[in-house]
């Protein structure tokens with residue numbers, strides 16, 4: 273063995289010299305391979321991408337699901353079960369909340385994916401700057417007590433709905449190096465260039481990383497997003513819920529439920545108020561790891577049938593300029609790379625993988641801006657993240673408010689940085705436009 277090592281080192285050196293020239297898809301000397309994909313058929317059992325152990329489906333009469341104690345050391349089926357659980361008041365649900373479980377919204381066409389549920393955000397403008405509505409910009413739809421159902425006044429003039437995003441394949445997105453996103457944006461023409469934002473990673477002491485999840489790219493890690501969602505969608509406090517879960521600018525936000533904005537003013541609803549019987553944190557953080565690991569272990573959406581029209585539309589998507597922002601291809605960081613502010617090492621199942629998200633994960637002003645500021649400053653008020661188009665054939669509520677049903681209408685709404693692409697699309701012949709739409713609906 274000993275004698276072989278220097279030879280091996282020489283060979284590896286030689287390979288490393290040659291590879292970057294001959295193989296454009298190599299990362300640090302290792303050949304990247306296509307990420308595993310799911311057929312997006314809820315009837316087939318093909319969601320698991322190999323990150324961690326799969327385990328067996330949980331039957332509660334036989335055994336309770338066990339969450340991971342650190343990222344990657346749990347079982348996929350247990351994590352999926354925990355993602356699908358419905359919480360109760362005794363578990364800490366509410367006092368204000370949007371729904372009772374992750375899967376209530378992330379469910380179609382399979383666990384983790386899409387839903388028609390919308391959250392609602394509101395605030396107002398003071399001296400030209402966006403300010404959260406009293407009690408926080410996220411105005412929950414539900415409460416556990418009629419007295420604290422949230423109401424806003426007409427003073428809150430900036431209002432926006434946000435439709436549910438699919439999380440399938442998000443483990444690959446988490447494993448994109450900052451540099452991959454930066455290089456991509458740097459290659460965009462100035463007029464269309466996206467803005468990348470630095471956002472705090474909760475599990476790494478708020479170390480900054482480039483945001484990529486959410487309509488405002490407000491999170492960079494799946495643990496941070498899950499901690500935020502557990503608090504803000506369900507009202508369950510946890511060690512990863514962050515600085516208000518990016519839904520409030522109050523310094524102590526995130527250490528307790530957001531106060532409720534009621535007709536009688538802002539009401540503190542957190543423990544030990546009469547509205548909340550459960551001490552904080554209501555979850556010890558392990559559920560959050562289960563959510564994050566479940567999503568990280570899902571495969572990327574697979575393409576639908578490639579018809580002749582789809583093939584014709586494929587090249588039009590580039591020539592018209594859609595692919596500038598809806599970036600076709602990325603390669604994830606090499607296995608072992610430390611990401612998320614050092615809190616997570618890219619696992620083998622997710623590293624060096626070629627993905628086709630059709631997003632640059634950057635913010636753009638395409639004229640649809642909702643005016644809401646989360647954690648990337650006032651300049652981002654009217655910017656939105658380019659939504660990944662992978663899996664769009666299985667979604668039919670489009671654009672951030674979910675008020676569009678057709679691809680055609682969604683394209684017509686592209687103004688601002690999207691104006692040129694929209695005009696180019698409209699200049700195509702009717703059959704070319706149909707081909708381009710067929711292509712989008714094959715993603």
Ligand code: HEC
Pocket residue numbers: 370371372373374375376377378389390391434435436437438439442484485486487488494497498501502505506563564567
């Ligand atoms: C009431 C419906 C609802 C519930 C419940 C819900 N979500 Fe979401 N989810 C949404 C909406 C709406 C968005 C888009 C929010 C935004 O960006 O402002 C979203 C976005 C996400 C994203 C970002 C996906 C991406 O690729 O950008 C992740 C991750 C996520 N949710 C995880 C969770 C987890 C984990 C839970 C359970 C703790 C959960 N969600 C519960 C509605 C919901």
Ligand code: HEC
Pocket residue numbers: 464592593594595596597598635636637638640641656657658659660661664669670671672673679682683686689690693694697712
């Ligand atoms: C300048 C960047 C940019 C360009 C160019 C661009 N888009 Fe978009 N696209 C966006 C952004 C940002 C959004 C989200 C806007 C919103 O939700 O208000 C979006 C949203 C969409 C959506 C809705 C997706 C969803 O999940 O709701 C579709 C479909 C879409 N774009 C297709 C296209 C097509 C087709 C083209 C070419 C004709 C194109 N886009 C060009 C940035 C761009």
